Amino acid sequence: MKDSLIAGITAQRRFEIDQARTIDFMGDEMRIYATPALLRDIEVHCRDFLLEHLDEGEDTVGVRVELDHLAATLLHMWVDITAKVVEIDGRRITLEVEVTDPLEAAASAKHVRFVVDVERQGQRLQAKAAKVAEKG
Numbered sequence: 001m002k003d004s005l006i007a008g009i010t011a012q013r014r015f016e017i018d019q020a021r022t023i024d025f026m027g028d029e030m031r032i033y034a035t036p037a038l039l040r041d042i043e044v045h046c047r048d049f050l051l052e053h054l055d056e057g058e059d060t061v062g063v064r065v066e067l068d069h070l071a072a073t074l075l076h077m078w079v080d081i082t083a084k085v086v087e088i089d090g091r092r093i094t095l096e097v098e099v100t101d102p103l104e105a106a107a108s109a110k111h112v113r114f115v116v117d118v119e120r121q122g123q124r125l126q127a128k129a130a131k132v133a134e135k136g
Contacts, residue, residue, distance in 0.1 A: 009053070013048070038067070063114050077102060079106055084097075093115065094111070
């Protein structure tokens with residue numbers, strides 16, 4: 001991790017609400033930002049934000065999310081997702097996230113990510129796959 005990774009840093013990113021990000025079960029006239037898409041956008045933004053502050057060979061994985069989806073955001077609107085690092089405990093990074101659409105707060109979240117060494121993580125996953133294969 002670089003010295004630039006400190007509590008208090010923030011980053012904002014805008015996401016356009018396209019059809020793939022919306023629900024479809026209430027019909028086309030009520031397509032709104034789907035909670036799973038919102039969650040994915042939060043995770044993507046937080047990961048990309050943290051990557052700027054990591055060393056080569058490091059990445060992050062999500063380990064916890066507390067999400068309040070507060071308001072409906074319509075198809076073709078946009079949201080701004082603002083993430084703030086609020087705590088760093090070793091390799092565990094806690095972020096607070098605010099999501100706003102053009103009219104109101106759309107969501108808030110607390111997201112925890114863990115910094116991993118990509119090569120070592122790959123070795124752990126290969127070892128797990130081998131154990132599963134042994135069990136048949």
